[in-house]
Amino acid sequence: MQDFFQNLSQQFETFFTQFPVVFQSLNVGFLQTLKLFCTTLLGALPLGLVISFGSMSKMKVVNKITRLFVWIVRGSPLMLQLLIIYYFPGLVWHKPIWGGGEDGRFLAATVSFIINYACYFSEIFRGGIQSIPIGQYEAGQVLGLTKTQTFFRVVLLQVIKRIVPPMSNEIITLVKDTSLARIIALQEIIWAGQAFMKGSHGISGAIWPMFFTMVYYLFASGILTVLLGRLEKKLDFFKV
Amino acid sequence: MAILEVRNLHKSFGKHEVLKGISFSLEKGNVLSIIGSSGSGKTTLLRCITFLETATSGKILVDGDAIFDGESTVKPNAKMRREKQLNFGLVFQQFNLFPQYNVLNNVTLAPRLRAKEREDYKQNKKQILAEIDAKARTLLEKMGLSDKLDFYPCQLSGGQQQRVSIARAMALEPKILFFDEPTSALDPELTGEILKVIRELADEHMTMVIVTHEMTFAKEVSDYIVFMDGGVIAEEGAAKELIEHPKTERLQAFLSKISD
Numbered sequence A: 001m002q003d004f005f006q007n008l009s010q011q012f013e014t015f016f017t018q019f020p021v022v023f024q025s026l027n028v029g030f031l032q033t034l035k036l037f038c039t040t041l042l043g044a045l046p047l048g049l050v051i052s053f054g055s056m057s058k059m060k061v062v063n064k065i066t067r068l069f070v071w072i073v074r075g076s077p078l079m080l081q082l083l084i085i086y087y088f089p090g091l092v093w094h095k096p097i098w099g100g101g102e103d104g105r106f107l108a109a110t111v112s113f114i115i116n117y118a119c120y121f122s123e124i125f126r127g128g129i130q131s132i133p134i135g136q137y138e139a140g141q142v143l144g145l146t147k148t149q150t151f152f153r154v155v156l157l158q159v160i161k162r163i164v165p166p167m168s169n170e171i172i173t174l175v176k177d178t179s180l181a182r183i184i185a186l187q188e189i190i191w192a193g194q195a196f197m198k199g200s201h202g203i204s205g206a207i208w209p210m211f212f213t214m215v216y217y218l219f220a221s222g223i224l225t226v227l228l229g230r231l232e233k234k235l236d237f238f239k240v
Numbered sequence B: 001m002a003i004l005e006v007r008n009l010h011k012s013f014g015k016h017e018v019l020k021g022i023s024f025s026l027e028k029g030n031v032l033s034i035i036g037s038s039g040s041g042k043t044t045l046l047r048c049i050t051f052l053e054t055a056t057s058g059k060i061l062v063d064g065d066a067i068f069d070g071e072s073t074v075k076p077n078a079k080m081r082r083e084k085q086l087n088f089g090l091v092f093q094q095f096n097l098f099p100q101y102n103v104l105n106n107v108t109l110a111p112r113l114r115a116k117e118r119e120d121y122k123q124n125k126k127q128i129l130a131e132i133d134a135k136a137r138t139l140l141e142k143m144g145l146s147d148k149l150d151f152y153p154c155q156l157s158g159g160q161q162q163r164v165s166i167a168r169a170m171a172l173e174p175k176i177l178f179f180d181e182p183t184s185a186l187d188p189e190l191t192g193e194i195l196k197v198i199r200e201l202a203d204e205h206m207t208m209v210i211v212t213h214e215m216t217f218a219k220e221v222s223d224y225i226v227f228m229d230g231g232v233i234a235e236e237g238a239a240k241e242l243i244e245h246p247k248t249e250r251l252q253a254f255l256s257k258i259s260d
């Protein structure tokens, strides 16, 4: 019995000495996670819109090529795309275009994530745009609105309202998907947590940091869920 | 001179010829009703005149100016088409109100955007916008919607929505107002309020073209009626005469079928 308590108090002691080190390290990793999340969103939203226009284009060639591209990207694992994009230039062209070190890995990861997520977003955008009844465009036209005015003043907000729920899903998935960048050793939060299992900062064989990373993910997705939910509420004043 | 003249208008969708040479004219301040069975091409005719479709051949004149000429090789650009479009207002069967704008803004949106193209817009912005706002309020009052200005379309009944859409079409002061079965998406008890509004517009000598299945209404509100059948005008004439003494068998059959 006494042994048990002694053991327990010892464990607490190591935990409290380890905690600041782990916390610091996980924060750094989480910052990288957040950076990847933000740059992916910033890049994939506009690129997704461009791709969605391509997939709705009346020009057959553009239309077919875009849809083929979207199919390839959505139909294969993001992890595979990460590996290909990161290693292909170096192995095939013998030119490591990404540059070395963490910056190079981050750049490769960002490009992979942007392409992948832009394709998912483009399908959501396309669905949203095509779900707007033709009558809205025609009403705009007979009222003498230009095509641009009709798009921005009449159609856009209706599209946004329709795509907020599916976009929320994708965005929350993105928070978790950033961990896939671990495969090219990007030093995001999973990488940082895992380091303490293998041995880092004089700590090894510690599993609890892995559980602790979960708190970060839950925190991030929790905040996003609340914010996106509010946006959805804000658009509740009209029906489409 | 007729305010609207349609000459030998044809329209095909692929191989399917829907309009097979439609000609009629309309005097300023008059009301023309278009009747005919389903599929006879009434909607297509309205859509061709209002540029939602491009006719295959024929001519459309407004105040003697050709706004559409199937012979012409000049392709009108978007801006020209838009100018021509503004001769016409169109009230849709399904209203097509803009759901994210309230009643007042549904009516003022197009005039406000249009005012931006005025040369004196920057100088007189406040005054111009105030005028647009005041006019929209007057129109909506006329439609009996003064107490609904800040309602959204989803909060209105079908009849109220259709009245908003009439005000919206009127706000740009079109020379001619077109209606495509304005009551057929409405419950029977709501059609009355729309017909009443159209009747009032007719009393004010608004020039209108109305596609309708309401024969009693057509007879009493319009000056002239054309009966379309299979893409041609099968019979036409003064409203009362045409409904009460149809000459062709096709119209007789149509009228007896409708009155059942």
Ligand SMILES: Nc1ncnc2c1ncn2[C@@H]1O[C@H](COP(=O)(O)OP(=O)(O)OP(=O)(O)O)[C@@H](O)[C@H]1O
Residues within 6 Å of the ligand: B013, B016, B018, B036, B037, B038, B039, B040, B041, B042, B043, B044, B045
């Ligand atoms: N965009 C289109 N493409 C192909 N065919 C069309 C198109 N629009 C209409 N049509 C065809 O044209 C014919 C006439 O249609 P239209 O809608 O003008 O008839 P309508 O007289 O308005 O009928 P209703 O009383 O049912 O509204 C129909 O056979 C229809 O199938």
Ligand SMILES: [Mg+2]
Residues within 6 Å of the ligand: B042, B043, B044, B180, B181
């Ligand atoms: Mg029709």
